[in-house]
Amino acid sequence: MKYTTTALAAALLVCAPITAMAEDSSDPIVIPIHNWSSQIVMSNVVGQILQERGNYVEYVTTDSQAVYESIRVGDVTLEMEVWEGAFGASYRAAMEKGGIVDAGDHDAVTREDWWYPLWTKEACPGLPSWEALNDCAEVFATVETGDQGRYLDGPVDWLKHGKERVEALDMNFTVINAGSAAALWAEIGAAEADKKPIVVFNWTPNFAEAVWPGEFVEFPAWEEGCDTDPAVGPNPDAMYDCGNPADGYLKKAAWDGMEEKWPGAFDTLTKISFTNPQIAEMAKLVDVEDMEPEEAAAEWLDANQDVWQPWIS
Ligand code: TMO
Secondary structure (H helix, E strand, C coil): CCCCHHHHHHHHHHHHHHHHHCCCCCCCEEEEECCCHHHHHHHHHHHHHHHHCCCCEEEEECCCCCHHHHHHCCCCCEEEEEEHHHHHHHHHHHHHHCCEEEEEECCCCEEEEEEEECCHHHHCCCCCEHHHHHHCHHHHECCCCCCCEEEEECCHHHCCCHHHHHHHCCCCEEEEECCCHHHHHHHHHHHHCCCCCCCEEEEECCCHHHHCCEEECECCCCCCCCCCCCCCCCCCCCCCCCCCCCCECEEEEEECCHHHHCHHHHHHHHHCCCCHHHHHHHHHHHHCCCCCHHHHHHHHHHHCHHHHHHHHC
């Protein structure tokens, strides 16, 4: 049988409402909130986008590693920021057990590692090499760390393995975990006045790069398996003897039942993609402009209609 153009157009018209009839469940889509600003704002941005297209959403504050198990069993519906360096291992473990799906990558490149504000280089000119940093350890010594250098790592739930790295590379540093992301910014802010040399955990995209020019310490380059196989990396007897990936991914993940229960929302989720500058801007609205996350999300959506409207149409 041959279709004329008109018949084909009519068939398409009939089809359109049928596609729209697969309706999303009115149960709330459960969106997890963690402890760094871009994730909190982005989750609110996505929650508001989903509400805009008629979905119900609910936010839960959860641990940023345990969330992958919660998604896998369907207690949490999605995750907007799967950072390769911090969460790649938990995400891969959940993928192996099943129940979680890859909902695509953001158009962003991420890096999370030891970092210093640029003024630190005056006291330790060999930077960014990790060996030069180690030779300068006493420059970073504090009352708390004795003659060892002080490295302020991220909050424990980000599992940065700073202590394991110091041991694996035999570094003269003591690793302290920050209680929150805000403690990292306070440390940099306090060092700024008299240009005190410091080394702290930091990442990109983030608001910090616009406020404090700085650089990541160059550790032995990341190799697949550095966090699971002692043979990988320069120390044959230890894991975590490499830096984090310098060009890490930023993924979205979802419960594998999401597509069937909320097909429209799942379709939108797979289309969503934020860039480095957009993610840095989301963090800035909270960390520099002191907005509440919900308000920051509304402001971001208002200023970026052209970015997100196509994801719901
Ligand atoms: C997971 N983080 C972006 C804070 O490194």
